Amino acid sequence: MSTPDTADFDDLLADHTPEQGSAWEVGETVTIMIAGTTAAFGVPLLDLSKTFRRGDQVTITQATLDHRRELLDLIDNPDEQLRRWGEQRFVRGAVDLERWHERGDAEWILARDAARAVAADTIDPVERAHRYAAISERFGAAPQAKTTQYRDRAAERRLAEDLHRRAQQPRAVHRSTAD
Secondary structure, three states, rough: OOOOHHHHHHHHOOOOOOOOOOOOOOOOOEEEEEOOEEOOOOOOOOOOOOEEOOEEEEEHHHHHHHHHHHHHHHHOHHHHHHHOOOOEEEEEOOOOOOOOOOOOOOHHHHHHHHHHHHHOOOOOOHHHHHHHHHHHHHHOOOOOOOOOOOOOHHHHHHHHHHHHHHHHHHOOOOOOOOO
């Protein structure tokens, strides 16, 4: 799984990002760029950290301004985020992102399956075909099926029965009469 850097999001962020270093205000939005990012935006010890999904948007409150200034400074500095984590996890402003980042990940599978369920429920065949085409364009081709290993169950059963029979019969010891 490749890790995105700020260059991947330049076109998305161009229209949404307030001027870096400007004062934060109540009601501003922070967008989470990476799934699994954990942060607390409220009063320490009262508001616990929350794990966010990619594309979640958090509204800045007065408690965030009063108690989480270091987090807001970090959000304002993408270079510091890259230095600290190797990726940009937060972005100032509202950015419309897909929940999934990479084809085949869990979020991608859930979103694709939900879209296909809606398309399958469409009664009109022309509209259904258009929806499936839109799904293919948005999500790409279906994932390749995983390889399946076939087991020879008959041979396994014969081996198990043979082992069972051998365990049930006592072993015979033959003594030589030559002595």
